[in-house]
Amino acid sequence: MYRKEFFVFDQDKPVKAIIRNYEEKDFSNLIRVQQESFPPPFPSDLWWNREQLRNHITLFPEGALCVEIDGNIAGSMTGLLVDYDPDSPDHTWEEITDNGYIRTHNPDGNTVYVVDISVSPAYRKLGLGKWLMLSMYEVVIQLGVDRLLGGGRMPGYHKHADEMSAQQYLDAVIKGEVKDPVITFLLRCGRSPVRVVENYLEDEDSHNYGALMEWKNPFKKF
Template sequence: MLTIRNLLPGDVDSAIALQSSVYPTIPPFREDQFANLLQIFPRGQFAAVPDERLVGIAISLVIVWERCSLHHTWASITNDGNFDTHNADFGHTLYGAEVCVSPDERGHGIGHALYEARRNLCRAMNLKRIIAGGRLSGYARHATKLTPGDYAKRVIWGELYDPVLRFQLDEGFDYCGILPDICRQTRNR
């Protein structure tokens, strides 16, 4: 049975291993980054745990969206992964900084359950919205023929399939545009 609970300090090694398996070309968060997240906003960090195995995580922080823009970067929102931009006192936006599910466990509703936990947190904190960026994981196969924006439009129209964008759309998110350099691999690690 799947349990969604808050991420715990004892989960950090498993979370790092999970990120490494899901995004092999992107460095995982460091232990100190997880420690900082768990100190500043423990209730915004979620773990998907069936049978005591960590198979998914969702990392979030509250931000003052009015200080940002639709053309932000992951690095600017998270202060290069330090997450000290978290501001629960004045922020009204839950920012989804990371979500990943083990490739072996996809298709079982784990991503949806993690997003449901985020929605519940958003309601409990009386926040206005959830904002999240996502990778266009299937774009590379079309990069010689389409711009990222054209690719995204064709996914939205149902002409092409992208697992990340389709998942976000199915979760009720609106497509707002392409964010250059949104991925965390642009950070200095």
Template sequence: MPDLPAVSPIVRPRAVEDIPAIQDLMRRVYPPPHGPEAVWGAGNLRRHLERFPEGQMVAEAGAGLIGTSTTLRISRELALAPHTWSGITGAGSLATHDPAGEVLYGVNIAVDPAWQGRGVGRLLYEARLALGRRLGCRAFVAGARIPGYHRHAATLTPEAYLEAVVAGRMFDPTLSKQVQVGFRVLGLLRDYAPDHETLGHAALILLEL
């Protein structure tokens, strides 16, 4: 395991100056076979800050950026209806952001592989939930990746896999942790986003604020 800075990570608002470091981080988080579209473009990152600056955060330790998260606001009706990642995020541009939306929607979260399992993702989630409460949002919703599904796809439908994870009979590296911190799984989002581990599917998760 690589040596890590002997400092506690902090979460702060994203700044324009962070864009190159965010792109470097996302390349580490999404190596091949993820395609280049998994890395935010610089123009897109600037648009995020223009459309919803308070919803964009980074985590850092010392001088290094070790995590990033992206959110938008949207109506509860749209958030809980069947949707794809591209459709609900405006293909990642946040063009769908509604400043009056009662739901804070989790567009993306990424943690440096060297820091995964060290609580950075939890810090980013706590900061996003605190933001939602501060803005008066009623819930946090996201399409949660189910990266363990590809190992069971030959024998289980994605719906059956979700049921097993929620019941605790199977462990999923992402969804199990979200269930443990209080998220409810409302159902499956089929063909949510291209992903070789999830086979494109995601769990629709909700936490009331």
């Protein structure tokens, strides 16, 4: 199982952090993080529920990570294993993650797929999202699979949808001409774009598009 202790910085002040696998005793706090990260009008039925979280720690505990600051859970990241074919990349978030229940988990899969990553707003200045992502890369290496993969929202796209396609928007973000809250973050974490996927998830700001982005295991030959 996974456990890592390190320091993050609140301006110039070191703050101790722990990233570890989450457990059943953490469920209430994990749901709280979802509530704080996605407040109304975000639909409450899209927050984690206990059945989903129980599936995460039962089916793929290696992919169930949380980060603690001063004993408080400040964020989490969840994955599952899938058998990904780069020649047939199109899918929706709902179908590949089983709507977050991860009953689609394949123990023999070649790819860790990101179900969710969230950090409570009060802790975002500490860079915990990037630390969670880096930790999931370590899970990829430990398991010896090919990549980490996931679809990112493009919440800034609605501001540019009248003047460019979703692919043109993604290209503009990659060139640094436009900043996107999610895609720019994923680029900063080392993820690389694969393609734009239409109808990836219900998200008005992204016009339902998602940007499929990966991180390849540097110890594997492709």
